[in-house]
Amino acid sequence: MAFEQTNAAQGDPLLLIVPGLGNSGQGHWQTRWEETLPLCRRVDLGLWDDPHRNTWVNKINLAVDRADRPVVLVAHSLGCHAVAWWAEYERLSGGDALGKVIGALLVAPPDVEDAPIDRRLTRFAPVVQGELPFRSVLVASRDDPYMPFGTARTLAKTWGASFADAGATGHINARSGLGDWTFGRLLLNRLLPRPLSLDDGAAHYGAGQRRFIDPALRRLGA
Incomplete structure (x- = not known):
């Protein structure tokens, strides 16, 4: 059964932070967002x-499943x-949780197949093929040691994601x-029903909703 938009779920979405190896410690933008963005949880x-x-x-699935609002x-x-991989497993199993996710910001994915910089990354190989079932x-x-820039662009096409160049x-x-990574927050805003403020420190949502999806999103990095 698809996720039904209850009164609680019609408001601003829950932002679920999904770190990588070693978690994201002090000074990481994910940690800053968790501290300063509303409805944000690791x-x-x-x-x-x-x-x-x-x-x-399984941990991602549990977090999404427990959400009482879009994610x-x-x-x-x-x-x-x-x-x-969570999206792929949910798609194959016909799980309900997929219907809650309205978007994903995917930052600096590493190479897990051809030349991984850390052998532990190969545990997530092969790369999931096909478009993700959400925007x-x-x-x-451009100088990420974990994945060449061109490979990242190809991965974006594989997953049906818009591509953004972070320099x-x-x-x-x-x-x-x-710091608070304003460029990342700008990209996040393109996935939200209404935008977050971009000032340093605690963020807040602007007034009014906007329609999905901003056409400019598809042109990012083109």
């Missing part, structure tokens, strides 16, 4: 240094592949020194 995937694909997938997934690094934006850096920002992590 998925406790566990096994942060010894990732297990099915465990991570936007905000994934970084290996968390992007965890999201893709998504894949963000890549030369490394792995788009704490070492990148992005």
